[in-house]
Amino acid sequence: MTAEIVPIDRAPARRWKSEVPKEHRASLDTRLRWLWNQRFGTVQTVYMESTDLLDKTAATLILQAIMARDLRSIQQLFQRLEGGASQDEELVEDGTMRI
Numbered sequence: 001m002t003a004e005i006v007p008i009d010r011a012p013a014r015r016w017k018s019e020v021p022k023e024h025r026a027s028l029d030t031r032l033r034w035l036w037n038q039r040f041g042t043v044q045t046v047y048m049e050s051t052d053l054l055d056k057t058a059a060t061l062i063l064q065a066i067m068a069r070d071l072r073s074i075q076q077l078f079q080r081l082e083g084g085a086s087q088d089e090e091l092v093e094d095g096t097m098r099i
Helices: 028-036 038-049 053-067 072-082 086-094
Strands: none
Touching: 028 038, 028 053, 028 072, 038 053, 053 072
């Protein structure tokens, strides 16, 4: 087995995505969900380079929660990712829950 050593100056540069893809731009929550599943470099690049205000807002929420280690920001982020609380009556009507 031979291993080729690539000098750092010739190594391929990593390109981060700078925008949330169009299919994930339905709402702020869909942008958050997409960014949550990306690498940290992508979140930072979207924050710095995107021209879309909601892209920047979603990236800011994630960066604030991670970088500041702010429990309220983390709680808000998880609530948005998981969805809001549902009333028991709504779940019964949907058929999700039985009495």
